[in-house]
Amino acid sequence: xxxxxxxxxxxxxxxxxxxxxxxxxxxxxxxxxxxxxxxxxxxxxxxxxxxxxxxxxxxxxxxxxxxxxxxxxxxxxxxxxxxxxxxxxxxxxxxxxxxxxxxxxxxxxxxxxxxxxxxxxxxxxxxxxxxxxxxxxxxxxxxxxxxxxxxxxxxxxxxxxxxxxxxxxxxxxxxxxxxxxxxxxxxxxxxxxxxxxxxxxxxxxxxxxxxxxxxxxxxxxxxxxxxxxxxxxxxxxxxx
Numbered sequence: 001x002x003x004x005x006x007x008x009x010x011x012x013x014x015x016x017x018x019x020x021x022x023x024x025x026x027x028x029x030x031x032x033x034x035x036x037x038x039x040x041x042x043x044x045x046x047x048x049x050x051x052x053x054x055x056x057x058x059x060x061x062x063x064x065x066x067x068x069x070x071x072x073x074x075x076x077x078x079x080x081x082x083x084x085x086x087x088x089x090x091x092x093x094x095x096x097x098x099x100x101x102x103x104x105x106x107x108x109x110x111x112x113x114x115x116x117x118x119x120x121x122x123x124x125x126x127x128x129x130x131x132x133x134x135x136x137x138x139x140x141x142x143x144x145x146x147x148x149x150x151x152x153x154x155x156x157x158x159x160x161x162x163x164x165x166x167x168x169x170x171x172x173x174x175x176x177x178x179x180x181x182x183x184x185x186x187x188x189x190x191x192x193x194x195x196x197x198x199x200x201x202x203x204x205x206x207x208x209x210x211x212x213x214x215x216x217x218x219x220x221x222x223x224x225x226x227x228x229x230x231x232x233x234x235x236x237x238x239x240x
Contacts, residue, residue: 005033005041006050006134008141013048018056019065026063029055042071044133046141049073075139077103078237079184081161083110084225085191086117086147091222095189096125098222100132100142102229103237109147114193122146150199154206160184164232165195165203166224167211176212177235187232189225 007029009019021029029035037055043065044050050072053065082104086092092109099107107129109120125144133141157163161184164176188203195203203209214227233239 005029005035006137007041007043008130008134009043009045011045013043013045013051013067015067015069017067019043019053019067021063021065023061026059026061030058030060030063040068041065043067044139046133046139047074049075050139072139077105077138077140077142078182078233080104080229080232080237081106081108081186082189082225082229083108083150083153083186084189084221085110085112085115086120087192087221088117091220092117092120092125093128094222095225096128096144097132098226099229100129100138101136102226103233104142104229105140106143106145108145108153110153110188111147111149112191113196113199114191116192120147151202154202157206157208158184161186161208163188163203163206163209164212164228165209166190166214166228167200167204176210177231180210180236182236185232185236187225187228189221189228192221 007025011019013019029041035041035055035058037058039055040052041055042050043053049070051067051070053067055063056066057064080103082099084095086109096107107125109125122144129144130141162180163186165188204211214224219227
């Protein structure tokens with residue numbers, strides 16, 4: 001029977017490896033989930049797949065686990081970045097969570113001219129990404145990068161990576177993606193106020209950019225992120 005408890009650990013995993021628990025991890029496993037010595041749970045480290053581990057020592061402020069066998073190899077998501085302009089705290093958390101569940105390989109908050117949120121806490125968003133991977137059964141945890149200005153990001157854009165960005169004047173996303181090749185991609189979701197005219201003009205002029213529309217209705221930024229990821233995955237990702 002598969003373990004109902006999954007835990008990400010920042011330690012390399014392997015057969016016979018002993019894993020020391022932090023105070024917070026020990027509280028979750030032994031105080032919240034009520035596991036005791038001998039209980040089996042699933043561990044992953046984002047690099048070596050998923051492993052069964054047995055509770056060797058359980059304490060209020062710590063403990064240790066013993067890796068016994070690998071249950072799944074590392075499963076990498078598609079080479080897809082999600083770039084988005086941060087919004088309200090809870091909705092930004094939602095975007096990060098759903099990006100992990102939908103298979104984004106890297107998550108990058110971007111500062112645009114009309115971005116309302118001037119600052120994000122990268123470590124808090126990374127923690128949300130870890131929690132999402134624990135919940136959805138993932139074996140890889142995408143990086144949540146520090147927020148970066150859109151212009152600077154485009155100035156250093158990596159060669160060979162395509163970019164989808166929302167433009168309501170273009171064809172629908174499914175039509176726009178027809179005939180496109182798989183490979184490194186990124187999806188850019190703008191702020192609640194939309195892109196500025198200068199930003200829109202620059203994006204349209206980029207040779208690697210693909211404008212797309214998400215339909216006739218105006219979507220909230222968090223809804224747009226989910227919709228765009230879903231469409232890309234169904235056309236070019238590991239759903240296709």
